[in-house]
Structures are given as C-alpha cells and as structure tokens.
Amino acid sequence: MTAMPSPQQLRYLVALAEHGHFGRAATHCSVTQSTLSAGIIALEKQLAIPLLDRGAAKRPVFTAAGQEVVARAREALNSLSAIAEIAAAEQDPLSGPLRLGVIPTVGPFLLPRLMPVLREAFPRLRLWLREGLTHSLTADLAAGRLDLLLLALPASLPGAETLALAEDPFLAALPVDHPLAEAGALSADNLAGERLLLLEDGHCLRDHALSACRLGADRAAGVFPATSLHTLVQMVASGLGVTLLPRLAVEGGVLAGAELRLRPLADAPGRTLGLAWRARSSRAREFAGLAGPIRAALGAPATIPA
Missing domain, CATH: 1.10.10.10 (Winged helix-like DNA-binding domain superfamily/Winged helix DNA-binding domain)
Structure with a gap:
C-alpha cells in the first residue's frame, strides 16, 4: 500500500x-x-x-x-x-485573519467607507487586503492564497460561488464644453459616434463599459487606454474623449482635481458589485454575513457633482 x-x-x-x-x-x-x-x-x-x-x-x-x-x-x-x-467559525465567527482581494475600480473608492464599518461590526476580524485585476484575484482564490473577493459582476469565476450586493450604475463623463454636457439622460446612440476612452485590457470595467454602450471590443481599437480611473478622468478633462464612470468611483472622489460634466444614462446600465468565494467553502456562511455591512457602506452616497 x-x-x-x-x-x-x-x-x-x-x-x-x-x-x-x-x-x-x-x-x-x-x-x-x-x-x-x-x-x-x-x-x-x-x-x-x-x-x-x-x-x-x-x-x-x-x-x-x-x-x-x-x-x-x-x-x-x-x-x-x-x-x-x-x-474557528463555530467558536468565533468573523474573527481572525481574512484575506480579501479587491479590484482597483472598487477598492480605493469603497474601502475608506467600508473599513470603519467592519471594524465596528467585527472588532476581532483581521482583514488582509490585496488589490488586483479580476483574473489575477480569481487565480489566487482558486489556489487558496485568498479567501474572499470583492469585485464586479458578471465575471468569469470558475469554481466559485457569488453573492450579489448592490448595483453600481454608470455615469457618462464628458468634457465641460462637450455638446452633450447639458443634456439629460444619454442613450447608447448618443455615445455611438464619440471617442470612448477605456481602461487598458484586463480591467473588467472595460468590458462592462462596452457592454453598457452595446459595443464590441473592436470599438476600442486604436484608442490609447488608461491605466486607472483617475488617469481616465484626466484624459476626459483634457478633451480627448468621453468615458463611463461607476457611480461608486464618483462618490469616492475620482473627480478630484478635474473639471468635467456627468450625465446619467438611459435605462441606468452598470455593473453589479458582489462577493465571491470558493465553492463549498466552510466559511460561506461567514462570508455571506459580510453582505450587510458592505451594503451599508455602499448605501451612504456622497453628493455627485453636477
């Protein structure tokens, strides 16, 4: 044997x-x-x-x-x-170390609001954070290097269970002198002829934005991509094109130092923020218990500039 x-x-x-x-x-x-x-x-x-x-x-x-x-x-x-x-979960739920992966279009804008909520709700929880793109975080989750992901859905997450938390609608971001800067809700047709600025390949927000505008990946061909939402905002403010920004990022201060105009989108397309963990994880009930505090943090919006 x-x-x-x-x-x-x-x-x-x-x-x-x-x-x-x-x-x-x-x-x-x-x-x-x-x-x-x-x-x-x-x-x-x-x-x-x-x-x-x-x-x-x-x-x-x-x-x-x-x-x-x-x-x-x-x-x-x-x-x-x-x-x-x-x-450990039976003895003291949501205590001890928890390795959380967060995508860069969520982390900087939600964590400042979320961390105080979690510290108050779960004082014994020790949260280790890793920021990365969805495909990288998914690999770390599957390999056991991360316990839980906070990301945008839909996403390819083989071998994982997901829990939707809240909708995060897109807003159109335009240069201040753009002809549509004072318009009402914009449709996909309004943006069809515009130079749509996007994040570089690998960011799930890129695909979500194209889907919201009902455009294929070839629509971004030849357009210089941005490496972060802050960079994207500065490119729009410089008159290089228009983009879509998640409401979460706007509420989180992504517009600081930039002058541009925001317009709502007809039918409020966007992305879904959610949690993901390994299927059949023994901590699934614990992870689901985080949904309430996260939704509470998401439900405290700041004033959106006109």
Missing part, C-alpha cells in the same frame, strides 16, 4: 509549483532549501513516481503526473484548512 503524503510534503510541492524556484519555495515554507528538496524526494519515493523532470532546465519542470499531484495537493490542503476554519 502506498504511504500517504504528509501535509508538509504537499505544502513543499505546491510552494515549488507556485514559486518556480527551490530557494523561493523554501523561504515561503520557512525551511532550508535542502529540507524542501529532501521532502519532495521523499514524496517521490513514497509515491514511486517522478514528480519533477530533473534535466538541464534551471527551473523546476514537473512531469505530467507531477502536475496532477500538484493540483490534487492544492485541493487536499484547502480541505485541511477548511477543517480548522469550521472549528
């Missing part, structure tokens, strides 16, 4: 796969490189199969079986963590 791998051996293997370097993996696991290497060699002997292709490559190369074992090891470690999380 094949000997069962130890959790430590699985941690060594997953760390090596994620860091792609024995030294960095050993540092991550707080052991020496020789200890990590010995642990993986021992695992190979126990399983009686090679997990690494020890050729001339400078970086670790996993065999086909090794890649499969790494995937299963991640699942096993997540399951082991879930056991401890179940006990």
Whole structure:
C-alpha cells in the first residue's frame, strides 16, 4: 500500500509549483532549501513516481503526473484548512485573519467607507487586503492564497460561488464644453459616434463599459487606454474623449482635481458589485454575513457633482 503524503510534503510541492524556484519555495515554507528538496524526494519515493523532470532546465519542470499531484495537493490542503476554519467559525465567527482581494475600480473608492464599518461590526476580524485585476484575484482564490473577493459582476469565476450586493450604475463623463454636457439622460446612440476612452485590457470595467454602450471590443481599437480611473478622468478633462464612470468611483472622489460634466444614462446600465468565494467553502456562511455591512457602506452616497 502506498504511504500517504504528509501535509508538509504537499505544502513543499505546491510552494515549488507556485514559486518556480527551490530557494523561493523554501523561504515561503520557512525551511532550508535542502529540507524542501529532501521532502519532495521523499514524496517521490513514497509515491514511486517522478514528480519533477530533473534535466538541464534551471527551473523546476514537473512531469505530467507531477502536475496532477500538484493540483490534487492544492485541493487536499484547502480541505485541511477548511477543517480548522469550521472549528474557528463555530467558536468565533468573523474573527481572525481574512484575506480579501479587491479590484482597483472598487477598492480605493469603497474601502475608506467600508473599513470603519467592519471594524465596528467585527472588532476581532483581521482583514488582509490585496488589490488586483479580476483574473489575477480569481487565480489566487482558486489556489487558496485568498479567501474572499470583492469585485464586479458578471465575471468569469470558475469554481466559485457569488453573492450579489448592490448595483453600481454608470455615469457618462464628458468634457465641460462637450455638446452633450447639458443634456439629460444619454442613450447608447448618443455615445455611438464619440471617442470612448477605456481602461487598458484586463480591467473588467472595460468590458462592462462596452457592454453598457452595446459595443464590441473592436470599438476600442486604436484608442490609447488608461491605466486607472483617475488617469481616465484626466484624459476626459483634457478633451480627448468621453468615458463611463461607476457611480461608486464618483462618490469616492475620482473627480478630484478635474473639471468635467456627468450625465446619467438611459435605462441606468452598470455593473453589479458582489462577493465571491470558493465553492463549498466552510466559511460561506461567514462570508455571506459580510453582505450587510458592505451594503451599508455602499448605501451612504456622497453628493455627485453636477
């Protein structure tokens, strides 16, 4: 009968796969490189199969079986963590560390309002924050590096459960001297002939904005993209084009230092803000318990400039 791998051996293997370097993996696991290497060699002997292709490559190369074992090891470690999380959640819900990933078009505008609410509601919660694009945060969630995501929906989130929190409608942002600057609610047809400025590829807001205007991805071809909403605002203020801004960002002060005009959109298209966690997570009930405080923070809008 094949000997069962130890959790430590699985941690060594997953760390090596994620860091792609024995030294960095050993540092991550707080052991020496020789200890990590010995642990993986021992695992190979126990399983009686090679997990690494020890050729001339400078970086670790996993065999086909090794890649499969790494995937299963991640699942096993997540399951082991879930056991401890179940006990902790029963003893003291929403306490201790929670690793939260937030997209950059939400974090800077919501967190200043949200953090005081969470500190008051859950004083024993220790929130570790990571900002990143949706695809990066999704990978970190699947790998167990993050526990929960606060992001915009719809989004591709395989293997995750989601909880919608609130709608975040778009507002059209125009230069002050634009012919539509004093118009009422604008339609997609009003914006069809305009140079629509967008965030660079990889930001989910880019796709949401194109969808709101009923435009395809080719509509953005040849337009110089912005790296952040603040940059996008400055480009519009300079007369380079128009854009769509989430109401959350406007309420969060994205217009500071820029002079432009905001107009509502007909039918109020926008995005949905929500939470996402790994499917069948033992902490699902805890995560759902955050919905109330987050909705409370979202429901305290500031005055939107005319």
